Amino acid sequence: xxxxxxxxxxxxxxxxxxxxxxxxxxxxxxxxxxxxxxxxxxxxxxxxxxxxxxxxxxxxxxxxxxxxxxxxxxxxxxxxxxxxxxxxxxxxxxxxxxxxxxxxxxxxxxxxxxxxxxxxxxxxxxxxxxxxxxxxxxxxxxxxxxxxxxxxxxxxxxxxxxxxxxxxxxxxxxxxxxxxxxxxxxxxxxxxxxxxxxxxxxxxxxxxxxxxxxxxxxxxxxxxxxxxxxxxxxxxxxxxxxxxxxxxxxxxxxxxxxxxxxxxxxxxxxxxxxxxxxxxxxxxxxxxxxxxxxxxx
Amino acid sequence: xxxxxxxxxxxxxxxxxxxxxxxxxxxxxxxxxxxxxxxxxxxxxxxxxxxxxxxxxxxxxxxxxxxxxxxxxxxxxxxxxxxxxxxxxxxxxxxxxxxxxxxxxxxxxxxxxxxxxxxxxxxxxxxxxxxxxxxxxxxxxxxxxxxxxxxxxxxxxxxxxxxxxxxxxxxxxxxxxxxxxxx
Numbered sequence: 001x002x003x004x005x006x007x008x009x010x011x012x013x014x015x016x017x018x019x020x021x022x023x024x025x026x027x028x029x030x031x032x033x034x035x036x037x038x039x040x041x042x043x044x045x046x047x048x049x050x051x052x053x054x055x056x057x058x059x060x061x062x063x064x065x066x067x068x069x070x071x072x073x074x075x076x077x078x079x080x081x082x083x084x085x086x087x088x089x090x091x092x093x094x095x096x097x098x099x100x101x102x103x104x105x106x107x108x109x110x111x112x113x114x115x116x117x118x119x120x121x122x123x124x125x126x127x128x129x130x131x132x133x134x135x136x137x138x139x140x141x142x143x144x145x146x147x148x149x150x151x152x153x154x155x156x157x158x159x160x161x162x163x164x165x166x167x168x169x170x171x172x173x174x175x176x177x178x179x180x181x182x183x184x185x186x187x188x189x190x191x192x193x194x195x196x197x198x199x200x201x202x203x204x205x206x207x208x209x210x211x212x213x214x215x216x217x218x219x220x221x222x223x224x225x226x227x228x229x230x231x232x233x234x235x236x237x238x239x240x241x242x243x244x245x246x247x248x249x250x251x252x253x254x255x256x257x258x259x260x261x262x263x264x265x266x267x268x269x270x271x272x273x274x275x276x277x278x279x280x281x282x283x284x285x286x287x288x289x290x291x292x293x294x295x296x297x
Numbered sequence: 298x299x300x301x302x303x304x305x306x307x308x309x310x311x312x313x314x315x316x317x318x319x320x321x322x323x324x325x326x327x328x329x330x331x332x333x334x335x336x337x338x339x340x341x342x343x344x345x346x347x348x349x350x351x352x353x354x355x356x357x358x359x360x361x362x363x364x365x366x367x368x369x370x371x372x373x374x375x376x377x378x379x380x381x382x383x384x385x386x387x388x389x390x391x392x393x394x395x396x397x398x399x400x401x402x403x404x405x406x407x408x409x410x411x412x413x414x415x416x417x418x419x420x421x422x423x424x425x426x427x428x429x430x431x432x433x434x435x436x437x438x439x440x441x442x443x444x445x446x447x448x449x450x451x452x453x454x455x456x457x458x459x460x461x462x463x464x465x466x467x468x469x470x471x472x473x474x475x476x477x478x479x480x
């Protein structure tokens with residue numbers, strides 16, 4: 001897979017995910033309408049409009065939402081000239097426009113890129129990564145993030161973060177309420193609706209998981225590592241950066257289950273709190289393997 | 298009848314292929330000239346910084362006349378260079394003289410302590426980095442363009458419309474030579 005077909009496949013994937021989301025939410029509205037005894041088609045239409053608005057909205061604003069959940073602030077050149085210089089130089093080498101740079105106040109070292117295309121891209125670093133890495137290591141990390149930008153990985157990943165994340169949270173909510181409702185049988189009708197929805201989600205959640213795996217294949221991290229190394233001509237920089245990041249035991253607190261797949265290294269560090277939801281998003285290849293491949297280059 | 302349809306389809310496919318290849322060659326050429334103009338911006342910045350640097354150094358190291366003259370000479374030849382090859386050569390020449398200038402500056406503590414000098418040195422290093430990165434971008438574009446021009450069947454279209462292979466922006470002599478360690 002080279003960069004050109006990576007771009008095409010990422011653009012197609014984004015549209016596919018958006019369509020699937022609309023279909024799913026509309027069906028959900030229909031099922032809910034039927035189960036609650038209302039007019040099913042009108043529920044479906046409302047759900048359809050909602051799904052269209054939210055998927056188009058997340059195409060344009062997912063990066064802002066992602067940055068808001070990461071608690072990140074935009075910085076200007078004067079705030080961190082070294083970081084700006086690294087990003088500027090690498091964008092020159094890659095022929096990309098200069099992205100915006102955000103910093104998220106988090107002592108755990110990590111970084112991600114988001115946006116919908118290279119012209120609307122953001123590279124975000126935690127304060128921890130800026131403190132711990134030296135210049136060549138930081139260059140490796142930024143080059144990795146810029147490859148995500150160039151590949152349009154950022155578009156798919158941001159859409160996935162919002163839409164699939166939303167579905168996963170809904171699923172989690174209904175599944176939980178299903179377990180709780182089992183114990184009290186006062187409201188039979190409500191119970192029925194939740195039972196149906198719960199079953200729908202129970203069937204669908206493995207499908208959602210597969211979808212995420214499909215969308216965020218582990219290959220893209222390897223591809224970004226490789227093209228990042230091609231950009232800096234120094235794979236050791238990224239390798240030692242990954243080593244440093246993974247040796248830090250602190251999980252990235254500003255990451256959530258829905259944004260975890262954006263980060264360069266799994267932000268939970270194997271200490272998953274939120275059970276199946278986060279394991280669903282566990283799309284990072286083992287870091288030892290990535291380091292090994294980089295060292296062999 | 299059938300034969301004509303097949304012929305028409307084959308001809309159509311060939312035409313579409315010509316059209317796409319021609320466009321991709323033109324796009325590649327535009328990209329190369331864009332990359333070249335990026336390099337020019339950095340080269341210009343570099344030549345603009347040098348008079349300032351020379352003035353600053355003069356104040357502290359009057360005896361390094363020859364060295365300063367060399368830098369000025371290299372700067373002038375860079376400004377006069379027009380082809381990619383000349384520019385690359387002049388730029389490498391300038392890099393070399395600047396390197397020795399900064400090496401000499403090490404033995405003038407007052408010069409090293411000068412804030413203006415430190416700032417200029419920092420900016421020149423940054424410009425040199427940026428030239429290296431733009432060169433990398435240019436060369437990777439030149440590589441893919443030249444490859445397209447020489448492989449079959451796109452070379453046919455390249456020849457037909459008179460596309461010429463583009464020039465690489467060559468690396469400096471010292472970068473090309475293997476590292477020598479002497480004891």
